[in-house]
Amino acid sequence: MKKRYQRGIRVALVLAGVGIAVALMLRAFDENILYFYTPRQVVAGEAPDGRRFRLGGLVTLGSIEREPGSLKVSFLVTDNQKTLTVEYEGVLPDLFRDGQGVIAHGAMNDKGVFVADEVLAKHDENYMPPEVAEALKEVHGENES
Amino acid sequence: MIPELGLFALVLTFCLAFIQSFAGLAGAYWRKPEWLALVRPMASGQFVFAALSFGLLTWSFIVNDFSVEYVALNSNTELPFFYRIAAVWAAHEGSLLLWILTLSAWTLGVAWANKDMPIVFRARILGVLGLINCGFMLFVMATSNPFIRLLPAALEGRDLNPLLQDPALVIHPPILYAGYVGLAVAFAFAVGALIEGKVTSNWARWLRPWTLLAWAFLTVGVALGSWWAYYELGWGGWWFWDPVENASFMPWLMATALIHSLAVTEKRGLFKSWTVLLAICGFSLSLLGTFLVRSGVLISVHAFASDPARGLFILIFLGLCIGIALGLYAWRAPAFGSGGGFKVLSRESFLLLNNLMLVVAAGLILIGTLYPLFIDALEMGKISVGPPYFNLVFLIPTLPMVLLLGVGMHSTWKRARWEMLWLRLRTPLSIAVPVALGISFAWGRPSVLTFVGVFAGVWVILSALSEVRQRQKMGRSFFALPRSVLGMLTAHIGLGLFVLGTTVTSVFSIEKDLALRAGDVVELAGYQIKLETLRNTEGPNFDAVEGVVTIRRDGEMVTTLYPQKRVYRVQTSPMTEAGIEAGWTRDLFVALGDDLGNGSWSLRIQFKPLVRFIWLGALVMAFGGLLSMSDPRYRKKRQAEAPAPELAEGTAP
Structure with missing residues (x-):
């Protein structure tokens, strides 16, 4: 009897622990998933309002504008079909430059500008974020057909 | 000529490894002494030729032989000598050659250490290790040959990726690989035990030092990677929950669980099937990491080349390894049986909790790492899982684990007593609370979580120290403590330093x-x-x-x-x-x-x-592992099998 009782306690403890962990995990999961959108999808209204997401595309040549002497910068991100303005304040990554594929984390503001809190450009000059590469390929296909 | 010789040496290594695995596994099955006698010399030969092959590739780098494509892509005449050597393992092909060399070294160690191991069992282990190495050599020869010529030869090399031109690069991959690959030894032991159909405390005693060594390497390797990211990626973060980092961290969590579970298997003859399963999962996760990093599924500084054939090969290899091992497990493990029982309040319970928490943590990280890949494969959109998810799901299981660690360390086997624990732990507790309060307020206004984190770190350190004091009270000097106990305490102090550093850095930076x-x-x-x-x-x-x-x-x-x-x-x-x-x-x-x-x-x-405490803690942990590994107990002659020895020993690990 006593043994069974002890085992019962053990099982209950484990189940309770797992249950709490799963509940917290699901919540954390839901809150921290970032979806990826291209400028075309954003313009078409597919991106969620007021929720953070990842925007990817190419930095339009000559579109990088800095406010002199400050960290504020704005640039255009394009998928060769639609273009969005991105604003960012902070230090940009090493490989951020004209014509590069970038991914920005942030959300749209009510003026239709994407306000980024993080900008990523990866470590290789030949590198193109896979999402961006694919999006560009799609656009390319549509333009031809 | 030199590169061709290198490839030839690799082919020879493959042949020797194949003979080794065939002679080992078939010789053990049909009990052929003359086949069994082949196994150890083959292991030595395998190491010699793997080293030769690796050495010849290194030579091509040293002399800037740009007629070798791999050299031309990763080196340059301006590249300093030091980095020309490190460039050997800076990209996919060469790092796989390093992997093969490392596995050969582990095989060599297993072949010639453990003198008291039965010859048949050793042959089985070496057979499994040989098969794994064969798989990797096939992979290199079929998809990633580093010795391919470039015709006409390049005049100048494309240079080493600047990010990798750093002293830490020279040591990070070899050490990390030593850990990754070392888990193959645990895997081979597990498969060997499954073939024989029994797990004994001698089995655990033989495996423990190998696992400790692999774990220590893995610890240092992951810490080096983190340190390197901190100063070289330029922006001062030390952990990003990047899939590649997770790929190295999950095997670490499993290896940590394994060394604790092995302690129970050795001392008490319990958790047998669980230990075997952990050994299988640990290496499977390190193979999964290889797949993630090498298949081009992920993009990062580590994901060198994306070639679908490579991904497919590793996926098939991974499937075979896990499939065969788990199949054997399902077939044989139920026969292992379980040893004596234990009370809810006992060292066994705490170690069980430790294992549970570590595995849960690894599982949750695995979900976060793989989920975006699944969603992408199912074409349901492109998502990424942010660091806050990982931070939370990592803390949920590990924070209670660290808090319970102090109690677990002082619990006795089979049955512990609250009064005894209270007697031993009230001093650490009464010091830890004010010290934690002091540290929490040293850099600003802390939150509850800050206090809990700092307390957890200080508490673990103090309860480890209190164990030393208890021993001294019993009239034993510090140096008379068994090395395995000293190592355990040292590793836990390292963990305490790590927790302290992590908490303070995260909150007060x-x-x-x-x-x-x-x-x-x-x-x-x-x-x-x-x-x-x-x-x-x-x-x-x-x-x-x-x-x-x-x-x-x-x-x-x-x-x-x-x-x-x-x-x-x-x-x-x-x-x-x-x-x-x-x-x-x-x-x-x-x-x-x-x-x-x-x-x-x-x-x-x-x-x-306190950011330095993060890496310092990891180093102290690894040192504890090495200390524990050096315990003379592991080099003793084989002991008579006893399912539940040393019941009265109390606090030994």
């Missing part, structure tokens, strides 16, 4: 992105940081802009830092080289951003208290 001109001064955490001037400079294979930044505290000079923005001449990619003033209690971190025009530059300045 200050980070500022600023636009500064020469002469500007900013105030950060009581330091006056002044950008004195900016100047041009150059290195052997790069040009750079260098900032001269002086740091003062209350007018007194602390140090001068020279953060750089480098442009490497061959690959023309810019690189941030941070200036770091390291200290026991805090790091000051200055990184140069971009030219903003008007003579001003963007700078990232950070104050990171």
Whole structure:
């Protein structure tokens, strides 16, 4: 009897622990998933309002504008079909430059500008974020057909 | 000629490894002594030729033989000698060759150490290790040959990725690989035990030192990677929950669970099937990591080349390894049986909880890492899982684990007593609370979580120290403690330091992105940081802009830092080289951003208290593992099998 009782306690403890962990995990999961959108999808209204997401595309040549002497910068991100303005304040990554594929984390503001809190450009000059590469390929296909 | 010889040596290695595995597994099955006698010499030969093959590739790098494609892609005549050697394992093909060499070294160790191991069992283990190495050699020869010629030869090499031109790169991959690959030994032991159909305490005693060694390597390897990311990726983060980092961290969690579970299997004859399962999962996760990193599924600094054939090969290999091992497990493990029972309050229970928490943590990280890949494969959108998820799901299981660790360390086998635990732990508790309060308030206003984190760290350290004091009270001197106990305590102190460092750094770091001109001064955490001037400079294979930044505290000079923005001449990619003033209690971190025009530059300045404790803790942990491994007990002659020995021993691990 006593043994069974002890085992019962053990099982209950484990189940309770797992249950709490799963509940917290699901919540954390839901809150921290970032979806990826291209400028075309954003313009078409597919991106969620007021929720953070990842925007990817190419930095339009000559579109990088800095406010002199400050960290504020704005640039255009394009998928060769639609273009969005991105604003960012902070230090940009090493490989951020004209014509590069970038991914920005942030959300749209009510003026239709994407306000980024993080900008990523990866470590290789030949590198193109896979999402961006694919999006560009799609656009390319549509333009031809 | 040299590269062809290298490839030839690799083919020979493959043949020797194949004979080794066939002779080992078939010889053990049909009990052929003459086959069994072949196994050890083959293991030695395998190591010699793997080393030769690796050495010949290294030679091609040293002499800048750009007629070898791999050398041409990853080296350059301007590249310093030191980095030319490190470049051997800087990309996919060469790093696989390193992997093969490492596995050969482990095989050699298993073949010639453990003199008291039955010859049949050793043959089985070596057979499994040989098969794994054969798989990797096939992979290299079929998809990733580093010796391929480039015709016509290149005049100049494309140079090593500038990010990798760093002293840590020289040691990070070999050490990490030693750990990754070392888990193959545990895997082979598990498969060997499944073939024989029994797990004994001798089995656990033989496996423990190998697992400890692999775990220590893995610990140092992961810590080096984190340290490297901290100063070389330029922005002062030390862990990003990047899939590649997770790929190395999950096997670490499993290996940690395994060394604890092995303790129970050795001392008490319990958790047998569980230990075997952990050994299988540990290596499977390190193979999964290889797949993630090498298949091009992921993009990061580690994901060298994306070639679908490579991904497919590793996936099939992974499937075979896991499939066969788990199939054997399902077939044989139920026969292992379980030893004696234990009470709810006992060391066994605490170790069980430890295992549960570690596995849950690894599982949750695995979900977060793989989920985006699944969603992508199912074409349901492209998502990424952010670091807050990982931070939370990692803390949920591990924070209680660390808090319980102090109690677990002082619990006795089979049955512990609350009164006894209270007697031993009240002193650490009564010191830990005020110390934790003090540290929490040292850098600002803390939250509850800060206090809990700091308390957990201090508490673990103090309860480990209290164990030493208990022993002294019983009249034994510090040095008379068994090395395995000393090692265990040391590793736990390391964990405490790590928890302390992580908590304080996460909560009290200050980070500022600023636009500064020469002469500007900013105030950060009581330091006056002044950008004195900016100047041009150059290195052997790069040009750079260098900032001269002086740091003062209350007018007194602390140090001068020279953060750089480098442009490497061959690959023309810019690189941030941070200036770091390291200290026991805090790091000051200055990184140069971009030219903003008007003579001003963007700078990232950070104050990171106790950040060094993170890596220091990891090093102390690894040292504890090595100390524990050196316990003479592991080199004793085979002992008579006893399912539940040393019941009265109390606090031994």
